[in-house]
Amino acid sequence: MKRLPARFELLTLALLGLAMALWLGWQAPARALTPRSYDQLEFGPLPEIRIPDFERYQLANGLVVYLMEDHELPLVSGTATFRTGSRFEPAEQVGLASLTGEAMRLGGTTTLKPEALNEALEQRAASIETRIDTTAGSASFEALVDDTEVVFSLFADVIQRPGFAPDQIDLLKRQYRGSIARRNDNPDEIASREFEKLVYGADSPYGRTMEYATLEAIDRQAIQAFYQASIRPEQTILGLVGDFQTDQMKALIDQYFGAWRGHGNPLAVSPLPTVQQAKTGVFAIEQPQLTQSYVQMGHLGGQLNDPAYGALSVLNEVLNGFSGRLFNQVRSRQGLAYSVYAVWSPRHDYPGLFVGGGETRSATTVAFIRAVESEIDQLRHAQISAAELARAKDAVLNSFVFNFQSPNQTLARLIRNEYYGYPADFIFQFQEQVRTATTAEVLAAAQSHLKPDQMVILVVGNPADIEPNLATLAPDQPVITLDLST
Amino acid sequence: MLALLVMICLLVSLAPRPAWARQAPLVAQTIQPYLDRLTEAVTEFTLDNGMKFIVLERHQAPVVSFMIHANVGAVNEAEGKTGVAHYLEHLAFKGTSRIGTTNYRAEQQTLKAMDQLFDRILAAEAAGDQATKVKLQAEFDQLAAQAATYVDQNKYGQIIEQAGGVGLNATTGADETRYFYSLPANKLELWMSLESERFIDPVFREFFEEKNVILEERRMRVDNSPIGQMVETFLETALERHPYRRPVIGYQADLYAATRQDVQDFYDTYYGPGNLTAVVVGDVDPEVVRSLANTYFGRYRSRPTPPPPVIDEPVQTEPRQFTLTLPSQPWYLEGYHRPGLSHPDHVIYGIIDSLLVDGRTSRLYKALVEKTQVALDIGSVNGLPGDKYDTIFLLYGLTAPGHSPGEIGTLLGEELKRLREQPVSATELDRVKTQARASLLRRLNSNSGMASLLAEYQAKTGDWRNLFRDLDTIDQVTAADVQRVAQSLFQPNQRTVGQLISPLPGSTQP
Numbered sequence: 001m002k003r004l005p006a007r008f009e010l011l012t013l014a015l016l017g018l019a020m021a022l023w024l025g026w027q028a029p030a031r032a033l034t035p036r037s038y039d040q041l042e043f044g045p046l047p048e049i050r051i052p053d054f055e056r057y058q059l060a061n062g063l064v065v066y067l068m069e070d071h072e073l074p075l076v077s078g079t080a081t082f083r084t085g086s087r088f089e090p091a092e093q094v095g096l097a098s099l100t101g102e103a104m105r106l107g108g109t110t111t112l113k114p115e116a117l118n119e120a121l122e123q124r125a126a127s128i129e130t131r132i133d134t135t136a137g138s139a140s141f142e143a144l145v146d147d148t149e150v151v152f153s154l155f156a157d158v159i160q161r162p163g164f165a166p167d168q169i170d171l172l173k174r175q176y177r178g179s180i181a182r183r184n185d186n187p188d189e190i191a192s193r194e195f196e197k198l199v200y201g202a203d204s205p206y207g208r209t210m211e212y213a214t215l216e217a218i219d220r221q222a223i224q225a226f227y228q229a230s231i232r233p234e235q236t237i238l239g240l241v242g243d244f245q246t247d248q249m250k251a252l253i254d255q256y257f258g259a260w261r262g263h264g265n266p267l268a269v270s271p272l273p274t275v276q277q278a279k280t281g282v283f284a285i286e287q288p289q290l291t292q293s294y295v296q297m298g299h300l301g302g303q304l305n306d307p308a309y310g311a312l313s314v315l316n317e318v319l320n321g322f323s324g325r326l327f328n329q330v331r332s333r334q335g336l337a338y339s340v341y342a343v344w345s346p347r348h349d350y351p352g353l354f355v356g357g358g359e360t361r362s363a364t365t366v367a368f369i370r371a372v373e374s375e376i377d378q379l380r381h382a383q384i385s386a387a388e389l390a391r392a393k394d395a396v397l398n399s400f401v402f403n404f405q406s407p408n409q410t411l412a413r414l415i416r417n418e419y420y421g422y423p424a425d426f427i428f429q430f431q432e433q434v435r436t437a438t439t440a441e442v443l444a445a446a447q448s449h450l451k452p453d454q455m456v457i458l459v460v461g462n463p464a465d466i467e468p469n470l471a472t473l474a475p476d477q478p479v480i481t482l483d484l485s486t
Numbered sequence: 487m488l489a490l491l492v493m494i495c496l497l498v499s500l501a502p503r504p505a506w507a508r509q510a511p512l513v514a515q516t517i518q519p520y521l522d523r524l525t526e527a528v529t530e531f532t533l534d535n536g537m538k539f540i541v542l543e544r545h546q547a548p549v550v551s552f553m554i555h556a557n558v559g560a561v562n563e564a565e566g567k568t569g570v571a572h573y574l575e576h577l578a579f580k581g582t583s584r585i586g587t588t589n590y591r592a593e594q595q596t597l598k599a600m601d602q603l604f605d606r607i608l609a610a611e612a613a614g615d616q617a618t619k620v621k622l623q624a625e626f627d628q629l630a631a632q633a634a635t636y637v638d639q640n641k642y643g644q645i646i647e648q649a650g651g652v653g654l655n656a657t658t659g660a661d662e663t664r665y666f667y668s669l670p671a672n673k674l675e676l677w678m679s680l681e682s683e684r685f686i687d688p689v690f691r692e693f694f695e696e697k698n699v700i701l702e703e704r705r706m707r708v709d710n711s712p713i714g715q716m717v718e719t720f721l722e723t724a725l726e727r728h729p730y731r732r733p734v735i736g737y738q739a740d741l742y743a744a745t746r747q748d749v750q751d752f753y754d755t756y757y758g759p760g761n762l763t764a765v766v767v768g769d770v771d772p773e774v775v776r777s778l779a780n781t782y783f784g785r786y787r788s789r790p791t792p793p794p795p796v797i798d799e800p801v802q803t804e805p806r807q808f809t810l811t812l813p814s815q816p817w818y819l820e821g822y823h824r825p826g827l828s829h830p831d832h833v834i835y836g837i838i839d840s841l842l843v844d845g846r847t848s849r850l851y852k853a854l855v856e857k858t859q860v861a862l863d864i865g866s867v868n869g870l871p872g873d874k875y876d877t878i879f880l881l882y883g884l885t886a887p888g889h890s891p892g893e894i895g896t897l898l899g900e901e902l903k904r905l906r907e908q909p910v911s912a913t914e915l916d917r918v919k920t921q922a923r924a925s926l927l928r929r930l931n932s933n934s935g936m937a938s939l940l941a942e943y944q945a946k947t948g949d950w951r952n953l954f955r956d957l958d959t960i961d962q963v964t965a966a967d968v969q970r971v972a973q974s975l976f977q978p979n980q981r982t983v984g985q986l987i988s989p990l991p992g993s994t995q996p
Contacts, residue, residue: 322643398650
């Protein structure tokens with residue numbers, strides 16, 4: 001029977017103190033007794049952004065650890081990030097990384113059957129989840145503070161001694177087969193998947209898709225081998241946030257992760273796959289049952305550490321957002337779409353996308369595409385207005401505080417930066433880039449990074465109702481119809 | 487005899503109450519102080535015009551989340567006027583007589599003229615007079631172009647974004663319409679100014695353009711979505727007269743014929759201050775909130791309490807079913823009738839829901855996904871499409887390759903029978919109770935999450951404290967309670983089944 005921890009009383013006092021400091025800190029301007037219009041209001045300054053205290057250290061086995069205390073609630077959580085990814089799986093076994101990621105959790109451990117692991121967690125309202133995506137893998141846990149050690153030890157077991165129970169692997173493979181069967185049920189999914197295939201290439205690690213044949217080629221042995229190569233202490237960053245004392249948590253980490261060793265050879269994670277745009281042109285996927293067209297249009301993009309990232313973020317604001325050019329023109333003025341967007345969407349360590357799109361009824365497909373093309377064109381030929389620049393900067397800079405809403409959010413960013421080799425203060429560099437952006441810079445960025453002659457335009461819809469037809473978009477090239485058969 | 491009765495009454499009242507006869511789980515004890523602290527951090531007040539405010543202080547970061555919960559949804563719409571609540575939600579972003587216009591006086595004239603023309607266009611259509619219609623349409627288009635010149639597009643949203651607002655959005659459901667966003671903490675007064683102005687003096691401009699947007703939305707959510715069509719048909723089948731059977735997005739014909747006056751009338755009836763609940767969560771001083779609320783929202787004149795919807799759904803006495811053949815892998819839907827959230831057994835439906843579908847230890851996951859592998863996934867909607875009034879408890883599954891929806895139905899039948907005939911284990915019940923408490927705890931560090939939750943409880947149950955009382959009620963639920971409710975809920979004669987199947991290979995599309 002636990003007594004209320006003494007630190008709770010300190011916490012209450014601390015909160016009161018904080019509240020008072022804020023109250024004294026920003027004197028609200030002469031309290032409004034008369035209501036004022038939004039443009040008559042003046043606002044006090046926000047307090048400076050404060051990064052919570054944290055500690056980073058490394059174990060002898062190479063495991064990097066970040067610890068950040070957060071005593072607001074009696075919760076503890078953590079995420080281990082693994083240097084792996086589906087971009088490293090063999091081409092004949094697309095789906096291996098994803099399967100391995102899920103199987104780590106679903107397959108139980110060497111000492112606990114899957115069902116027993118599920119019960120041990122859910123009975124305590126705790127969770128452990130694992131996954132491997134394109135550029136990284138992760139294992140995360142959440143627990144109520146009283147269950148910290150129990151759940152943390154299970155977490156260590158799942159990471160270091162997964163059971164890969166054969167019946168669970170069979171179950172997962174069946175589910176994956178099921179997802180292949182269902183992947184054309186949703187036109188949005190078809191559009192984004194096939195668009196990436198066109199831009200990156202069907203064989204590229206960034207565009208390829210899992211098929212029945214590649215799934216069939218994956219067995220338990222392959223999963224175990226990929227796991228061994230991927231999940232190793234020297235390739236892992238562990239981050240913990242929550243209601244713990246740092247020195248006590250360090251002791252637990254030492255106890256449960258100190259003896260961890262990798263086996264066999266590590267995954268070869270460099271060099272990263274090369275990337276170039278595979279196709280250009282106009283493409284169609286026929287879905288005669290649709291009354292709307294689902295459009296994706298764009299080309300290869302860039303990385304976050306592109307020097308023009310700040311200027312391109314301003315461009316994103318000008319195009320998208322509530323009073324962006326696309327919302328105003330394509331949605332509100334012309335009523336062409338419920339959703340429309342065109343975003344510079346970079347990645348950390350490989351070229352992302354510039355991708356626009358939305359949905360519109362079949363008859364207005366070409367008008368919709370032309371409207372988006374027109375907006376892109378305008379950005380490349382004329383500077384945005386000073387007012388647009390100011391609004392875009394304001395939107396980014398005034399909402400900057402939302403990047404620091406919780407210790408969890410801040411810690412995740414620190415780890416992400418370390419994982420991808422970005423400077424720890426990257427987000428502040430970005431803030432400065434935006435703050436100093438000029439309309440000339442934005443124009444230059446649009447001209448160098450938006451490439452209308454490199455466009456892929458993909459339309460998922462009913463060609464019979466698309467009038468004028470798609471051929472009018474590219475008179476010099478045939479419209480290519482793609483087949484979706486699995 | 488009387489003495490005996492008195493003694494019995496006394497004994498009964500002195501008898502140990504369920505609360506301390508069973509030891510509360512350790513978890514509840516650990517969590518309780520945090521829930522108590524939350525309660526202490528809440529301030530509430532009601533303006534003279536009846537508008538209710540709840541303020542929750544949370545000073546972890548200099549940000550604030552806001553929610554305005556209008557106690558009105560699709561359930562309040564009239565037959566033939568479906569979609570109006572949602573339409574109004576869209577139009578609530580178009581500004582006011584001061585925000586979003588370059589010349590309101592001129593604009594107002596043009597909008598009036600457009601409305602009159604639209605009425606005449608509809609009349610010409612109804613009379614089959616194509617020639618008149620074409621002529622009127624041309625005039626209408628000219629006026630629309632004129633009206634567009636007076637519009638400062640999306641000004642309202644732009645002000646919020648420029649101020650650093652995030653998460654600007656709104657939702658319309660069967661029971662409620664919600665408007666929300668978050669701002670840096672130094673801009674509390676901006677929210678007060680904008681929101682009070684927008685709800686006191688909305689101008690439903692770009693009415694006809696927005697109609698097209700909503701028709702696109704309907705196409706996206708229903709016409710081009712097999713599961714969207716399934717849900718719409720399901721509600722029409724499971725319910726005969728209940729307003730819940732009508733889609734929130736509205737029917738295409740109703741939307742086409744909707745007028746600005748329809749939206750205005752709906753707004754006048756349902757958006758009085760007494761029908762709104764405002765919640766502010768984050769880095770604020772409640773006294774400052776109160777003062778500003780009085781200054782800004784005090785201007786809102788009260789209106790009569792709107793009438794409640796008429797619900798006269800006859801009891802279902804026979805099973806119902808339907809099948810749709812659409813280009814999609816199969817789905818299976820099964821629904822039963824449950825009472826609204828004011829029913830004393832309300833939390834027990836949530837417990838049954840959790841036992842059946844929550845997590846990998848849930849009954850349906852274990853039986854249908856893991857053991858027999860008939861379903862790829864299973865899920866539920868406890869209160870489709872809402873829960874203020876008598877509603878539907880829905881279970882659904884996606885078939886695994888090589889299995890049919892009917893197989894899901896059979897297995898589901900076995901699990902529901904088990905629930906009716908055998909009391910659930912203490913372990914399972916304990917698990918669900920622990921998870922309910924932990925789940926609330928985990929929401930406490932989200933300003934927007936808490937704003938949403940507090941608004942919902944206040945508006946739907948009359949007291950935000952029921953959020954915590956529900957937890958206590960959950961703690962006292964016994965296996966016998968669960969069995970009793972399962973028996974009244976899962977009655978075969980009250981079941982509606984919907985199956986979504988794929989067309990046979992080579993067949994033409996319907």
